[in-house]
Amino acid sequence: MLEDFERGRVSAFFRRVADSIPVSDRPASLVITHLLAERPKFLEGVARLSDVAAVLPKPRSIDEGALRQVKAAMQVDELNRDRFADPEQATAYVESRAAGRSLGLLDVGGYFAPALEHLHTHFSGRILGVVEDTENGHQRYEELDKLHVPVFSVARSPLKDPEDYLVGQSVVFSTEALVRSRDDILNGRPACVIGYGKIGRSVAAMLHAKHVGVTVYDTDHVRRVQAMSQGFRTAATLSEALAGAGFVVCATGNFALREDDFARVANGAYIASVTSSDDELELSALNSMYARTPTEPHVVRYSRTGHYFYILADGNAVNFIHGASVGPFILLVQAEILAALALLASGQYGPGMWEVPAEVRQSIAATWLTYFHGVS
Template identity: 30%
Template sequence: MNYDIRDISLAAQGKRRIAWAAQHMPVLSQLSAEFAAERSFEGKRIAAALHITTETAVLLLALRAGGAEVALCASNPLSTKDDVCAALVEEGISVYAFYDEDIETYGRHIEQALACDPHLVMDDGADLIVALHQRAESGSTIAAIEETTTGVIRARALAEQKLLRFPVVAVNDAPTKHYFDNRYGTGQNTIDGILRATNTLLAGATLVVAGYGWCGRGVAARARGMGARVIVCEVNATRALEAVMDGFQVLPMLQAAELGDIFVTVTGIAGVIRGEHFQRMKDGAILANSGHFNVEIDIAALADSASERAQVREHLEEYRMPDGRKLYLLAQGRLVGQVAAEASPAAIMDLSFADQALCTRYLLQEYQHLTPDVHDVPAAIDERVAALKLRALGIELDSLNEQQEVYARSWQLGTVS
């Protein structure tokens, strides 16, 4: 086993924190026992590029329990927890990552993870998928799983251009992922990251959310719950209308720029907040991103506009404009909830990572029946994850009786039947 981490002596601390997360991930713990009994991944090599957190560790250890050989690198250079890396190395996983690695190291670690010649790649942002497609051949890789919106966009772009070489399952699009992880997980950790980085008061503040997908819905709801006035910016008419019906003001970013105290981007698109917006912002405006890559806020334009820069607090950088106004960028424009906070709670990641674990087994068994395209998570997997979670919470469901089953399948029964 090879690895490149910061400090192996942190393993004991990492194991304690992973154990705490596992206590709040009952679905994945059950699947881990199932995989171990079946040896579901015996002889299979998996390369993963993920946020290296305690919750991610629980997922990878479940795969390891099923017999998989796992190589791991980071999907974000600032979300890596060094003690988790050390703990995973001691558990037999090859880890190539450490907190705040530079971009050159980040790229090298991707190549080191892929050096295992994986049968399957597990991605968060599609960096592994893209790296494989930049090679002449993809080696032994037969399938991939993509966890986040931005990565699904990249995988679909490859598919649309007829370049995708193997099937990719879009875990991000599963209801048990985006209804919960994106809405409740990202909604909470984004607000958590902003508060930890700034210690600002949300009550009475105007918070601008760019993007009203499931992440944007979660951020907007939690900001309103803490007393903020929320403005939504959108390019999609249906989502904008939904924001209006949910009680939020909808404005173009050029107008919202003059009103916001805090700005949060959650779109998966580059250049959402740009130079013309910085020029209109009030003194003290705070800029945060909760999209996967640090491209949603035009950081280069912000730096070019500023006459001075200073680090005020950890994860809080001040940009002084020539006219004296100060704008504040959080977490270097990267995922604020992953960088400045603890990422999504374990109880939420239990769902997303259960989806990933079951899709891993599904792909390794069924890949030959799937075309090189982006595929949905099978409905049976999604339903099983939800059912397991409800059971873990002690919640029971109703079931249809025989008469209701007949009615549900009938076309004869109606108003005059």
């Protein structure tokens, strides 16, 4: 929990960033977010630039104190991926919150992607564009046949690198804590990391630092070469990577393990994810094949004759169990999201994928250093 002076410093930082890119025609916004303990201050920053029509918290990452605080000041609605997967339902919802307004969509995971074209065509107001926070969301927008509005992605921003690195560390921390809750340890169990993006690299490095043997699997050949250059064993196939692995960390954002893959998981293995279960693990397909038995909090044993394994945190981002904190580094990404929202409101960007300009990122980093490390 932040001290009062720390909350004041965060507010001042966001105020400085928000005021650095003036918005002459104030838009509305819909905000999908992880509603963690520090998030109300970020939402205050969003409210400096836009009229927040609604906040939609991701259901598996809600801090109750933050939820109460935000509900006292803003409209909070339930986030439902099925609603946004149906263009008609999505448009009806957006109309109910921001009819006739210029509207920016702040996304975490590509929720608005399936309905974006329909929203562009049928919404009574104007969709200014989208700001996307995550790699899997970036990919969902990139895969659309045509983008009719600008989409600013911060997923591959250098300002996100510190967050991704520290998320990997927190994933290993939470995985180890849950394994230890069963009087077990990581050491002595070969590990498999599926996905060698920025978070997967951090997970692999942290496991290596704990003297755990790591095999990396990635469908991208370049990433496998990168993993090999860092001293990790790599596997040419997922089956090879899973063979004998005592625990598996899924870091792809795009179904690391599907129905048929679970049969190849070693007996007694622990499976952890760095993102939502509906993005990483096809667990729903196992309901008719495996019995589910909770063994400890956040640990579920899946078993059938001759085969069993453990799923941590119901297949959701395991680090959210312990708050997923990455310290003040998360503020860098949130500040870039604010800058992207301001740029959308400027109306200077056409349809397509965009990044925040390098000079804006430099300004954000300099401001962050001033507020949080006393560097000018």
